[in-house]
Amino acid sequence: MPELRKDPIIKRWVIIATERARRPHDFINAREKVESAFCPFDYGNEHTTPPEVMAFRPADTEKDSPGWWVRVVQNKFPALDSSVEPERFGHGIYDVIKGFGTHEVIIETPDHNASMATLSYEQIKEVIWAYKERHQVLEKDARIKYILIFKNHGREAGASLVHSHSQLIATPIVPKRVAEEIAGSADYYRFRERCVYCDMVNQEGLEGTRVVEENSDFVAFEPFAARFPFETWILPKVHSCNFGDISASQIDSFSVILKNMLLRIHKALDNPPYNFMLHTGIKGIEQSDHYHWHLEIVPRLTRVAGFEWGSGFYINPMPPEHAAMYLREVSIEEE
Numbered sequence: 001m002p003e004l005r006k007d008p009i010i011k012r013w014v015i016i017a018t019e020r021a022r023r024p025h026d027f028i029n030a031r032e033k034v035e036s037a038f039c040p041f042d043y044g045n046e047h048t049t050p051p052e053v054m055a056f057r058p059a060d061t062e063k064d065s066p067g068w069w070v071r072v073v074q075n076k077f078p079a080l081d082s083s084v085e086p087e088r089f090g091h092g093i094y095d096v097i098k099g100f101g102t103h104e105v106i107i108e109t110p111d112h113n114a115s116m117a118t119l120s121y122e123q124i125k126e127v128i129w130a131y132k133e134r135h136q137v138l139e140k141d142a143r144i145k146y147i148l149i150f151k152n153h154g155r156e157a158g159a160s161l162v163h164s165h166s167q168l169i170a171t172p173i174v175p176k177r178v179a180e181e182i183a184g185s186a187d188y189y190r191f192r193e194r195c196v197y198c199d200m201v202n203q204e205g206l207e208g209t210r211v212v213e214e215n216s217d218f219v220a221f222e223p224f225a226a227r228f229p230f231e232t233w234i235l236p237k238v239h240s241c242n243f244g245d246i247s248a249s250q251i252d253s254f255s256v257i258l259k260n261m262l263l264r265i266h267k268a269l270d271n272p273p274y275n276f277m278l279h280t281g282i283k284g285i286e287q288s289d290h291y292h293w294h295l296e297i298v299p300r301l302t303r304v305a306g307f308e309w310g311s312g313f314y315i316n317p318m319p320p321e322h323a324a325m326y327l328r329e330v331s332i333e334e335e
Contacts, residue, residue: 005225009184009196014225014314024326027229027301028270040076041107041163050074053104054133056126069123070130071107078103079169086143086172102138102170106130106149107163115153115164117259117266125255127166131278132251134168135244139283144170146178146282149243154273156300166276178279182291189290197292198239200224210320212327213260217253220261222320222327229318230269230327232261232297241281241288258295264330265299273300 003016040048043066052064054072061067080101087098108127109119116124131149138147151166152158174182188196201219204211210222212232220234234257236250246254265274280293308314 007223007225008188008200010180011184012225012227012312012314014227014316016226016319017315017317018319024230024268027272027299039112039161039163041071041161041165042112043110046071049105050076054130056130066110069110070126072130072134073105073107075103075105075167080171097172100143100172102144102168104134104168106134106166106168108166109164112163115262115266115271116151116166117262117271119164119259121255121259124259125251128246128251128255128258131166131168132244132246135280138168138170139244141170143172146171146174147280148175148178149278151274151276153275154271154300157273157275159273174282181279182281185290185292195239195290195292197235197294201235201237210324212264212324213257215253215257217250218257220257222324224320226316226318226320226323227314228298228316229301230265230299230323231316231320232265232327234258234261234295234297235292236294240293241291242283243278243280243293244283260332261297261327263332264327265297267332268326268330269299269301274298275300 002018004013005016006013039045046052046064046066049064050073052068052071052073055063055068056070057068078101080099080103082100082102084098084100086100089096106127108114108116109123111119116127119127135147135149138144147168147170149166149168153164185196188194188199192199200223204219204221205214210224211219212222213220214237217238218234218236220232223231223233234254236246240246262274265272274297276295276297278293278295281288281291302317304314
């Protein structure tokens, strides 16, 4: 029988359409590959991107030259502009803020043909260090209220270039989705005096049916009220509000579980398009007791249609317990 399941954080309901249940191969379709004859992210083309904001490179190499292994640049077509001030004003009944913000691209590897699922653990660790460094720098700016790190992989997920990269957008307001998570976790904390994300980590560990993988610091599982097939969350096991506080040892273990989960999805679903989003608290906001940073991976396997847009419900044809089982069975040895 189908089920309606309620997300305990933002109170959103989803429909788990068990009568539509599928196997991983049912989601594999012909996909259009993002490709072009010229790639600005390749070695030797550094002059075609905006100047680098930060790079991991040998000390004897020059800025905006080959030799780097992770490189961060401003987006050539930014959604927001760091040169303006976040001035607020009204337009009749409407509220407006000038388009202040930062939009950066994290080029994850010099290898044009690699993906985050196929990168080495060491290289993914370097990428996470870049995330942390940029997060820590930007959160010092009092005008910035939120920093979102995200990745679009594949044309259907919004990527315009095949070369493996992720992005960072810093905004002068907290995004609605994150604000809902913060408010929902605060409600839960007031009622139970516990972090809802910590409770999820504990319950998923006890049940085990939705857990795909865990290590000493992190757990990866399919959420109980998953919106999409193979939606996967990665959470720190020990409560932590702000991603910027991640330690060196946690970066090591985070790189392993992130790589493994992306590789499991890559192999189970034949390199599907996906998005991932890193949701974090930010210093200066009263949320440290109840909000818990986490990363959400969403393979783009189904389309959002009229019912979803009209109702706010999502229909998921893959029960998360089944998705977890399939992903656990994927062999990632010798990768």
